[in-house]
Amino acid sequence: MQITMKIAERVWEGKRMTAYVSPTEVTLTTADGAFAAILGPDDKPIFSFEPPIGYEYPLEVGKTWTKSYRVTVHATKQTIPFDTTWKVEAYEEMTVPAGTFKVFKISYSDTLGTETVAWSSPEVGMWIKRVETRTAKHAAGPGWREIQLTRQDIAK
Numbered sequence: 001m002q003i004t005m006k007i008a009e010r011v012w013e014g015k016r017m018t019a020y021v022s023p024t025e026v027t028l029t030t031a032d033g034a035f036a037a038i039l040g041p042d043d044k045p046i047f048s049f050e051p052p053i054g055y056e057y058p059l060e061v062g063k064t065w066t067k068s069y070r071v072t073v074h075a076t077k078q079t080i081p082f083d084t085t086w087k088v089e090a091y092e093e094m095t096v097p098a099g100t101f102k103v104f105k106i107s108y109s110d111t112l113g114t115e116t117v118a119w120s121s122p123e124v125g126m127w128i129k130r131v132e133t134r135t136a137k138h139a140a141g142p143g144w145r146e147i148q149l150t151r152q153d154i155a156k
Contacts, residue, residue: 002150010043012036032057033126045074055086055120059104063088071112084110094119096128097150103128113138124152 003022010019010028017028017036025046026039034054038047050070056063064087072079089105103119113135118127129148136142 012048030054045072047074048072053084055106059088059106059120061088061091061104080112082110082112084108089117094129096148098128098148098152101128124149 003024005020005022008019008021010017010026012028013036015030015036017030018033020027020029024041026041026043027035028037028039030036030052032054034052035049036052037045037049039045048071050072053069056065056067064085066083066085068081068083070079070081085108087107089107091102091104094101094103101119101121101123103121106118106120108114108116108118115133115135117131119129120127127147129146131144131146133144134140134142
């Protein structure tokens with residue numbers, strides 16, 4: 001399925017955020033691209049992350065880090081702690097339908113049962129491809145999704 005996302009701004013907990021708005025959700029990120037919250041199309045919070053989930057800059061091949069977070073599930077008012085492990089695997093060229101980009105290939109896993117590989121483009125300011133895998137340990141059960149940038153239109 002193809003989903004169009006528009007980039008906008010929102011205020012979340014008193015801070016300006018970049019909002020990636022699709023028909024099904026709004027993803028809020030900090031200025032450095034860290035995920036702060038996921039909202040429904042009505043702007044009601046679904047999940048929020050403390051601290052926001054993101055990379056530790058500067059990125060360089062071979063860099064690894066671990067970090068602890070908390071995710072709040074707003075429907076149940078439950079906050080769940082989890083730990084993450086990150087590794088910058090490579091700096092390479094990748095071609096997706098939107099074009100060819102120099103990207104950092106970054107792998108991520110967490111104690112909730114998520115494993116992700118993302119190809120993040122400094123030029124675009126976000127990932128251009130992500131492959132997310134939920135293991136059997138994940139609360140939603142096993143599954144996966146692949147996301148890639150198919151087109152970008154920059155308003156001038």
